Amino acid sequence: MRSVVPVLTVVAALLALWYAGAVFLNLQWEVDQARRAGADPGLQAMIVNTLAQDRPLLPAPHQVIAEIWETTVEKKITSKRSLIYHGWITLSATLLGFALGTALGMTLAVGIVHSRAMDLSVMPWVIASQTIPILAVAPMIIVVLNAVGLSGLIPKALISTYLSFFPVVVGMVKGLRSPDAIQIDLMRTWSADRGQVFRKLRWPSATPYLFASLKVAAAASLVGAIVGELPTGAVAGLGARLLAGSYYGQTIQIWSALISAAVLAAGLVMVVGLVQRAVLARMGMAR
Amino acid sequence: MADAGVVPEAGSSSVVDAPSVISADRLDLTFQTRDGPVHALRDVSLDIRKGEFVSFIGPSGCGKTTFLRCIAALETPTAGALSVNGMTADEARRARAYGYVFQAAGLYPWRSIGRNVALPLEIMGFSKTERKDRIARVLDLVELSGFEKKFPWQLSGGMQQRASIARALAFDADILLMDEPFGALDEIVRDRLNEELLGLWRRTGKTIAFVTHSIPEAVYLSTRIVVMSPRPGRITDVIDSPLPSERPLDIRETPEFLQIAHRVREGLRAGHSYDD
Numbered sequence: 001m002r003s004v005v006p007v008l009t010v011v012a013a014l015l016a017l018w019y020a021g022a023v024f025l026n027l028q029w030e031v032d033q034a035r036r037a038g039a040d041p042g043l044q045a046m047i048v049n050t051l052a053q054d055r056p057l058l059p060a061p062h063q064v065i066a067e068i069w070e071t072t073v074e075k076k077i078t079s080k081r082s083l084i085y086h087g088w089i090t091l092s093a094t095l096l097g098f099a100l101g102t103a104l105g106m107t108l109a110v111g112i113v114h115s116r117a118m119d120l121s122v123m124p125w126v127i128a129s130q131t132i133p134i135l136a137v138a139p140m141i142i143v144v145l146n147a148v149g150l151s152g153l154i155p156k157a158l159i160s161t162y163l164s165f166f167p168v169v170v171g172m173v174k175g176l177r178s179p180d181a182i183q184i185d186l187m188r189t190w191s192a193d194r195g196q197v198f199r200k201l202r203w204p205s206a207t208p209y210l211f212a213s214l215k216v217a218a219a220a221s222l223v224g225a226i227v228g229e230l231p232t233g234a235v236a237g238l239g240a241r242l243l244a245g246s247y248y249g250q251t252i253q254i255w256s257a258l259i260s261a262a263v264l265a266a267g268l269v270m271v272v273g274l275v276q277r278a279v280l281a282r283m284g285m286a287r
Numbered sequence: 288m289a290d291a292g293v294v295p296e297a298g299s300s301s302v303v304d305a306p307s308v309i310s311a312d313r314l315d316l317t318f319q320t321r322d323g324p325v326h327a328l329r330d331v332s333l334d335i336r337k338g339e340f341v342s343f344i345g346p347s348g349c350g351k352t353t354f355l356r357c358i359a360a361l362e363t364p365t366a367g368a369l370s371v372n373g374m375t376a377d378e379a380r381r382a383r384a385y386g387y388v389f390q391a392a393g394l395y396p397w398r399s400i401g402r403n404v405a406l407p408l409e410i411m412g413f414s415k416t417e418r419k420d421r422i423a424r425v426l427d428l429v430e431l432s433g434f435e436k437k438f439p440w441q442l443s444g445g446m447q448q449r450a451s452i453a454r455a456l457a458f459d460a461d462i463l464l465m466d467e468p469f470g471a472l473d474e475i476v477r478d479r480l481n482e483e484l485l486g487l488w489r490r491t492g493k494t495i496a497f498v499t500h501s502i503p504e505a506v507y508l509s510t511r512i513v514v515m516s517p518r519p520g521r522i523t524d525v526i527d528s529p530l531p532s533e534r535p536l537d538i539r540e541t542p543e544f545l546q547i548a549h550r551v552r553e554g555l556r557a558g559h560s561y562d563d
Contacts, residue, residue, distance in 0.1 A: 182393040185361055189387040190407045190458075191380060200406065204397050283397040284438045 018061050025057040026050035059252045067256040080236075083260055089237040090225050091264060093153055097160020098221040098268075102214065104161060105168025112169070113176040113202070114194070123173075130166050134224065137162065139231040156237075160224035164217035171213025175206025204283065211276035218268040226261060238264075308462060308494050309335040309358055314367035316353060316520075326519030327353045328364065333513065333522065337461070340488055340495045342505035343513045344551060350520020351498045351513075355464050358496065359387050371462070383411060385462035386455025390470050392447040394439040394454075401426070401435035404454045411458055425453040428487060445476035452484075456491075463495045470500060481507055482536055489532060502555075503539055506530075506547045514554035524554035 030046040030053075041049075051060040059067075068083060075082040108126065111118040138159050145155040179201050187197045229239025238257045245254035316328040328350045335341050343351035356362040358371060360380040371379035379385065394403045401422050408418045426432050429449040439447055448468055455463060469477045485508060488495055499505050505512050506528065514524040528547060530538060538544055 180393070182389045182391050183395075185389070186387065186393055187410075188361060189359055189380065189385070190410045191383060192410045196410050200410070201395070204395070207397075284399065285397050 015061055022058045022060040023047055023050045026053055055249045056251055059255050063252050064255045064259055067252045086237050086241050087260055087264060093156035093225040094160055094221045096157035097224055098164050098218055100157060101161040101164030101217055101221060102168050105165040106172055108169045109172030109176060112173050126169050134163060134227055138227050142231050156225050156228035159228035160221040163220040163224040167213040167216040171209045172206055175209025176202045179205045214272045215269045218272050219265045222261060222265045305337040307334040308337050308372055310370045312368040314364045314369055316362060316364045329519035329521045331522055335494060335496060337494055338492050339511060340509050341511045341513060342497045342499055342509040343515060344499055344505045345515035346517055348517040349515040351515050352466050353520060355466050355496060355498050359385060359464055383458055384460055385464050386460045388452055388455050388465040388468045390467045392451040394447055394450060396439055399436050399438055400450050403450060404457050407454060407458050421457050425456045428456060429453045445472050445480060461494060463493045465497045467498050478536060485534060502548050502551050506544060506551060507539055512551055514551055523557060526550055
């Protein structure tokens with residue numbers, strides 16, 4: 001219970017800052033409106049109005065919350081205006097990309113740890129792949145895959161994969177190499193083969209590293225899926241809501257999509273955290 | 288182990304005629320390092336007979352651990368001949384001829400004590416019921432019965448090291464190679480484990496090669512003490528212990544004990560002055 005107070009304090013401070021920012025940024029528009037109409041509603045009324053504009057520069061928190069409420073609870077899930085509908089489109093691409101990225105990352109890590117040739121030849125490319133801005137790569141992936149007849153979920157998932165395999169490779173390589181010399185030597189004194197060393201020593205040693213990587217990968221997958229939705233012409237998904245919102249100056253819509261994406265990412269990381277706790281407890285590593 | 292009577296009584300007098308299980312003939316080992324070659328072992332010749340308890344003592348870099356690792360085929364000598372159980376060291380390793388105990392227990396944190404002991408058995412393909420019997424037996428041997436379900440972090444350092452000894456004993460290798468197994472423990476725990484190890488050796492009749500930094504430990508445990516010195520690592524003295532196989536802890540205050548300890552100390556000093 002003692003941690004509730006600081007947490008609430010931080011939240012309250014952020015909200016206060018947000019409201020202050022909204023007033024400050026939106027006030028100019030109110031002033032211009034008043035001058036154009038030749039009226040003088042007074043500063044207090046103008047400040048109240050800054051928090052209720054249709055297309056504010058920065059929407060106030062309660063406007064975003066109202067928009068989210070309206071587009072989740074009050075809309076049918078099948079509606080094109082439902083955030084749940086768009087959220088699911090993005091989430092499905094995220095989950096597929098996350099699964100593919102995790103599988104790819106693990107496979108590469110196992111290869112890199114067991115083969116010096118792969119360590120020398122693949123690792124530099126793995127690192128190089130992440131130095132290219134994803135915004136530059138994403139449209140090309142969409143175009144190329146579209147040319148071979150793939151569109152919709154798969155291209156977006158592949159962009160997620162592109163972002164999410166990297167933390168898994170790095171974490172797993174470190175984890176698979178984490179057993180100390182004594183444990184490797186012991187395996188040797190028992191004449192264990194490579195498969196046994198992997199199954200009984202390297203793999204369980206890597207588990208804590210794997211989960212740390214998966215948390216990063218889950219968040220990166222979501223970013224990948226959203227980025228993947230931008231060049232598709234804003235049909236569906238949270239990325240599409242962001243893009244459509246910016247086309248039509250619907251800042252409230254942009255912010256509600258942003259907040260939803262953040263909540264979704266936090267949820268994914270939390271799920272990974274719960275699985276981590278359960279697995280480590282089962283392995284006897286949680287104290 | 289209940290079959291102590293089957294094993295010939297171990298001790299300095301009764302193993303003289305026993306067959307040699309580890310035989311090293313003019314072993315040389317040179318490590319190629321970035322700073323040039325390091326002569327880890329030079330001209331090391333030694334026979335260890337069945338049932339002996341041989342300690343290796345000397346300062347850091349004298350090659351005692353390297354020699355033990357050669358026997359275990361974890362290092363390969365650059366020259367000389369080495370046989371273990373009549374085979375090459377590597378064949379002996381693959382035949383699972385020895386159990387190895389390191390300075391750190393090296394238990395897997397995600398396995399209970401019982402499952403840690405089971406690990407070599409799983410790798411060697413023992414059946415589940417066989418594993419269960421052996422775990423119970425060796426845990427009893429190191430006085431850890433009842434701790435089977437505990438995890439390593441729930442045990443003290445001394446208990447962890449006992450578990451690692453149980454693990455080395457689980458698959459019934461005749462040879463036990465121990466590399467400063469009690470080096471990280473405090474003296475009180477160490478005394479107790481020394482006493483227990485001696486009892487275990489007497490009951491099981493294993494051949495034990497034991498690396499240590501401690502003169503009292505070496506003299507208390509061994510039927511033979513091998514004194515080594517560094518740069519290059521070589522044997523400077525081999526001392527047969529006249530102490531009886533039954534050794535209470537207070538044997539360490541007897542004149543015989545102190546005399547051997549003195550000779551070991553002299554040997555270590557001689558090795559050093561040679562170096563200066």
